[in-house]
Amino acid sequence: MSPRAPLTVLLASPRGFCAGVDRAIQIVERAIAKYGAPVYVRHEIVHNRHVVERLRALGAVFVEDLDECPDDRPVVFSAHGVPKSVPAEAKARRMLFLDATCPLVSKVHVEAQRHFDAGREIVLIGHGGHPEVVGTMGQLPDGAVRLIETVEDAQAFQPRDPANVAFVTQTTLSVDDTADIVAALRARFPDIAAPHKEDICYATTNRQDAVKAIAARAEVLLVIGSANSSNSVRLAEVGRRAGARAYLIDDASVLEPRWVEGARTVGVTAGASAPEVLVQGVIDKLAAAFDVTVEEVDTAQETVTFKLPRAVAG
Incomplete structure (x- = not known):
């Protein structure tokens, strides 16, 4: 053998x-x-x-x-x-x-309402049809929010009053892609009202930063998450942009060993909705085929917790 x-x-x-x-x-x-x-x-x-x-x-x-x-x-x-x-x-x-x-999505809802109450025309940067986007647009009357998905959309957007525009964003977007769209909006509307604090959530940002750190050193990146998970899809995109061959997988059962053949270093991460047990399953499958050494690359500490609703908190 x-x-x-x-x-x-x-x-x-x-x-x-x-x-x-x-x-x-x-x-x-x-x-x-x-x-x-x-x-x-x-x-x-x-x-x-x-x-x-x-x-x-x-x-x-x-x-x-x-x-x-x-x-x-x-x-x-x-x-x-x-x-x-x-x-x-x-x-x-x-x-x-x-x-x-x-609660971080609810914060975007509050921001959108605040802009609407102030009489501003609202731009939502996000992906059409995603439930978070449907929910955010549904906080306000039909037509009150304009969806912007790309830099091209931002360049084509024609507000009623260019001096009275605001933007909010979906919480699970690519940080880099969103920055490009925001830059395009600010170039056209220098006075555009921005969120008090970044709408893209801390967890999305932290997970993308962690992927950038490992993808720069890895030939292959395995992202554990479902195909309808926006933040997981974004992690794979970030990995590819950083130079790794990235695969989005639900779990170890769909991991093809040939993806890793010839590689010396593989990055592994999981989207914000993927359980840790799935990560261990992928490592175990790799360890069955290779002599694996695991190195944890820590780029941020997360201490955020959110309270449960009173009805189920006891």
Whole structure:
């Protein structure tokens, strides 16, 4: 038997669950424990197949609309946020609902409302159709928010009053891509009102910085996360931009050893909605084929936590 080839695994830190994801999952778990199954969840609580399947096994029922929920069972709104019309409908039906919207997404909603109340025309930098974008645009009347997805969109945007424009952003975007769009807007509208604090969340920024640190040293980058997870997709893009061959994988079962053949150094990270157990599974699969040395590359410390809603906090 020939000796296994040596392989250095650079493990990005921070990686995996952020405070908003952790809070959202806990809300569903505690709702099931308190109220019994089924507990309905409007949209996937977070964008990770493994998390959704585990919660489904506990008694969560995932739906896309309140029309699919009975009046007499609890419903949880996902971490991505919902349009204002959704809690309004739930209140009208006297439903018990729990809002698992990430507090950092709620902050963007508050900013958008503040700009609207000040009479500004609002630009939202984000990806069309993503639930967070749908939720943010749904905080205000139709037509109050203009979606900008690219630098070209920013250059083509024609506001009613160029001196009275504001922007907010989706929280899970590429930091670098967003900076380019913001620069294009500022070049055209020097007085554009910006967020008090960066809208792209700390966890997205930290995970992208960690990927840049390891991708610069690795031939291959493995990003653990689901294909509908915006922040996970962005991590793969950041890795490719830094020069690594990047693969987005749900778990170790889809990892192809040929992707790593000939590589001496592989980076591993996980999107903000991917459980740590999936990271260990990927390392174990690599260790079965190679003589693996794991090096953790720590680029930031995260201490953020978010309070649970009072209904399930006890």
